[in-house]
Amino acid sequence: MEELELESVLELARGHDADAFAELYRRYARRVFGLCRYLLGSAETAEDATSEVFLKLQRSIDRYDGSVPFPSWLLRVAGNHCIDALRRKQRERQVIGEAEADTALLEVAGTGPSPLSEVISAEQQAEVRQAIARLPENYRVPLVLRYYGDLGYDSIAQQLRLKRDHVAVLLFRAKRELRRVLAGERE
Numbered sequence: 681m682e683e684l685e686l687e688s689v690l691e692l693a694r695g696h697d698a699d700a701f702a703e704l705y706r707r708y709a710r711r712v713f714g715l716c717r718y719l720l721g722s723a724e725t726a727e728d729a730t731s732e733v734f735l736k737l738q739r740s741i742d743r744y745d746g747s748v749p750f751p752s753w754l755l756r757v758a759g760n761h762c763i764d765a766l767r768r769k770q771r772e773r774q775v776i777g778e779a780e781a782d783t784a785l786l787e788v789a790g791t792g793p794s795p796l797s798e799v800i801s802a803e804q805q806a807e808v809r810q811a812i813a814r815l816p817e818n819y820r821v822p823l824v825l826r827y828y829g830d831l832g833y834d835s836i837a838q839q840l841r842l843k844r845d846h847v848a849v850l851l852f853r854a855k856r857e858l859r860r861v862l863a864g865e866r867e
Contacts, residue, residue: 686707686750689703689704690704690741690744690750693741694741694742696738701734701737701738704734704737704754705734708751708754709730709734711751711754711755712730712733712734712754712755712758713726713727713730714828715755715758715759715762715824715828715829716729716730716733716758716761716762718812718824718828718829719759719762719763719766719820719821719824719825720762720765720766721813725765729758729761729762729765730758732761733754733757733758733761736757736761737754737757740757752830752831755829755830755831756831756835756839759825759829759831759839760839763821763839763840766817766821770817807862808858808862811858811861811862812824812858814861815854815857815858815861816857818850819850819853819854819857819858820854821840822836822840822847822850822851822854823851823854823855823858825839825840826851833847833848833851
């Protein structure tokens with residue numbers, strides 16, 4: 681199936697071909713998992729969310745019209761799923777009155793060209809993961825959607841049901857807060 685172009689795989693998937701869905705999973709599961717991990721804050725929850733996103737994909741593949749690139753469309757589906765999960769979690773907290781759950785460390789991908797660079801890079805990535813994990817949810821979610829999910833302000837606004845200007849303000853404040861947290865860690 682590797683030699684097939686994405687359009688061919690999508691056509692087969694629209695016909696409910698199991699091998700085509702397996703190929704889409706093979707190609708995109710890692711990216712979906714990464715986005716879910718950033719948004720939901722834990723690997724276990726992200727694994728569940730990734731599975732649910734690909735189950736949704738099987739039911740909704742016919743709705744993909746090709747107006748946006750498939751990877752962007754799939755990440756938008758994943759982002760919406762995670763945002764809905766966060767909203768449900770927030771409602772549950774309000775009903776139950778639980779304290780906010782601890783946020784697991786987030787992963788930031790990347791490697792350096794030398795072992796020393798890799799060590800330094802890993803330390804910096806750990807600092808960034810910890811700093812992102814400490815951001816309030818209303819800052820963390822748009823920041824991750826923008827820089828990890830590679831979504832534009834309009835897409836983020838649509839997913840979060842906010843105005844574009846509000847998204848811009850949240851991203852500005854999130855970056856400022858992230859810088860503040862990182863500066864505090866280095867002192």
